[in-house]
Amino acid sequence: NLMVKPVIRPEFVQNKLDRNCLENLLEIIRMAKKDSKRLIVGGGWIVDAYLGQRIRNHTDIDMYVPYEEVNYWQKYFLGRHFVANKHEGINKDERYYKSFAFQVPKEQKYLWVDVVGIGVERGQMFDMEEGKKEFWDMSEKEAIFEREIQGEKVECLSPKFKIKSILECKRVMTVIEPGKDYAKYDLDLEILGNKASAREGILFN
Secondary structure, eight states: OOOOOOOOOOOOOOOHHHHHHHOOOHHHHHHHHHTOOOOOOEEEEEEHHHHSSSSSOOOOEEEEEEEEHHHHHHHHHHHTTEEEEEOOOTBBTTTTEEEEEOOOSSSOEEEEEEEEEEETTEEEEEEEEEEEEEEEEEEEHHEEEEEEEETTEEEEEHHHHHHHHHHHHHHHHHHHHHHHHOOOHHHHHIIIIIIHHHHHOOOOO
16 A cells, blocks of 8 residues: 655645636636637646645646637636736747736736646647647546536646646756745645555555
8 A cells, every 4th residue: 555644734724826826827727728728727726626625825826728728718818908918938929828817806926827738649738839730648538637627527637747747847947046935835835745655556756
């Protein structure tokens, strides 16, 4: 049997920005269902979804959609008065990577939404970098699972994908920003490497 050690998590107290973020995420999920669009939730929301409980406040939404439907979401967000921004991803194809921001009413803060266009070819996941398919070395079955966020069923990226992306992010960012605090990422690694991997029966090196 896989031994799971307890992970100490701080008590969750929701702030206003997170409340707005959650409301928008749920609206996005419902719109995707209404218009039969595939939506896969990524980012920090994965951790909450796999734990089945809230553990921290969020300031953004990472969503992965079929790359041919990126323009649908661009029209959706612009129609809701979000402002388009340049996506910060390195070497990312701007046709399939979109970033939007919305100023939360009565707050000097912005809610950020990143839309990433992805695809599946012969069962393997990929995104687009510099106009070419960049495969994840991960199958669709490995990369995506269904979970619930506030009672709404939605596809989410898997613990395996999240762990891989966190390790890659830390590898790059420790060079760019060597003094940055990575405690949040380390906590996510600990949670996903124990709780979620045990739940799915997946072992990570």
